[in-house]
Amino acid sequence: MTASLKVRLDKFKEFVDGINALTQRDVLVGVPDSGATRQDDTPGPMNNATLAYIHDNGSPAANIPARPFMRPGIKAAQEKIEARLKNAATAALDGQKSKIDDQLSAAGMVAATSIKKEINDGDFAPLSPSTVAGRARSRGTKSQRKAELEYLEMVRNDVPPELAQGVAGIHPLVNTGQLRNSITYVLRGKK
Numbered sequence: 001m002t003a004s005l006k007v008r009l010d011k012f013k014e015f016v017d018g019i020n021a022l023t024q025r026d027v028l029v030g031v032p033d034s035g036a037t038r039q040d041d042t043p044g045p046m047n048n049a050t051l052a053y054i055h056d057n058g059s060p061a062a063n064i065p066a067r068p069f070m071r072p073g074i075k076a077a078q079e080k081i082e083a084r085l086k087n088a089a090t091a092a093l094d095g096q097k098s099k100i101d102d103q104l105s106a107a108g109m110v111a112a113t114s115i116k117k118e119i120n121d122g123d124f125a126p127l128s129p130s131t132v133a134g135r136a137r138s139r140g141t142k143s144q145r146k147a148e149l150e151y152l153e154m155v156r157n158d159v160p161p162e163l164a165q166g167v168a169g170i171h172p173l174v175n176t177g178q179l180r181n182s183i184t185y186v187l188r189g190k191k
Contacts, residue, residue, distance in 0.1 A: 014095025022092035027104045029111040029185045030070065048182035055173055065125040067172055072122065073115030080110045101187060108185025119180045124172040126162040129155045135175050 031049040058066030074081070084107035091099035132151050136144045144152075147168040154164035165172075174180060 011095055015093065018092035018095040018097055018100065021097045021100050022088060024190050025100065025104055026188045026190060027108045027111075027185055028188055029074070029108055029115065029183075031179075031182045032184065032186050048179050051179050052182070055179070063128075067122070067124040069118045069122055069124075069173060070115055073118035074111055076118060077110050077114035080114075081107045084110060104187055105185070108187065112183050112185045115183050116180050119173045119183070120171065122173070126165045127170065127172050129161060132165075132170060139176050 031052045033049070052070070054062070054064060055067050056070050057068075058064055084103050088100050088103035088107070091097075091103060129152060132148050133144075135148055136142070147170050151161075151164045151168035151170055154167065155161055159167075
C-alpha cells in the first residue's frame with residue numbers, strides 16, 4: 001500500500017504574510033503628537049499629551065494629585081479589547097490582512113472610548129477651591145459656570161470640597177473637554 005499527498009490549496013504564503021502583517025503593527029492609545037495642541041494657545045510645552053501625563057500620574061511639585069484615567073479606562077474594557085485582538089490574530093492566521101487592521105482599529109476605538117468614559121465618570125481626587133475659581137480664566141471666559149459658583153458658595157459655607165464638587169456636578173478632568181477629546185488611537189507600523 002502506498003500513500004500519496006496532493007496539495008489542493010496552498011495557503012502557506014497567505015498565512016506567513018498575515019502573521020508578518022500582524023506582528024509589524026502596533027495599536028497606540030492616548031494622545032498622539034498630532035492631537036496634542038490645545039485651542040487655548042497655552043504657552044510653552046503644555047499640550048494635551050503633557051496634561052494627560054500630569055493628570056494621570058500627578059505632580060507633587062505642582063501639588064496636583066494623581067487622577068489615573070488611562071490604565072483604569074483600559075482595564076474597564078479589557079475583555080472587549082482582547083476579543084478584538086484575538087479576532088486580529090485569527091485574521092492573521094487565515095491570511096486575511098485587510099481584516100487585521102479592521103480588528104486592530106476596533107480594539108483602539110474600544111480602548112479610547114473607555115478612557116473617555118473614565119474621564120467623565122471616574123472617582124477622582126477633588127479639585128481645590130482655587131482650581132475651581134480659576135477655571136473660567138483657563139477656559140478664556142469672563143464668567144464662571146453656574147456649577148462653579150455653587151461649588152464656591154458651598155465651600156465658603158464649610159461644605160467639604162469633595163462633597164461640594166459632587167453636589168455641584170464638577171468633574172476634575174473636564175473643563176473645556178479638550179483633553180478628553182484628544183484621546184484617540186493610531187495604528188503604526190513597527191520600525
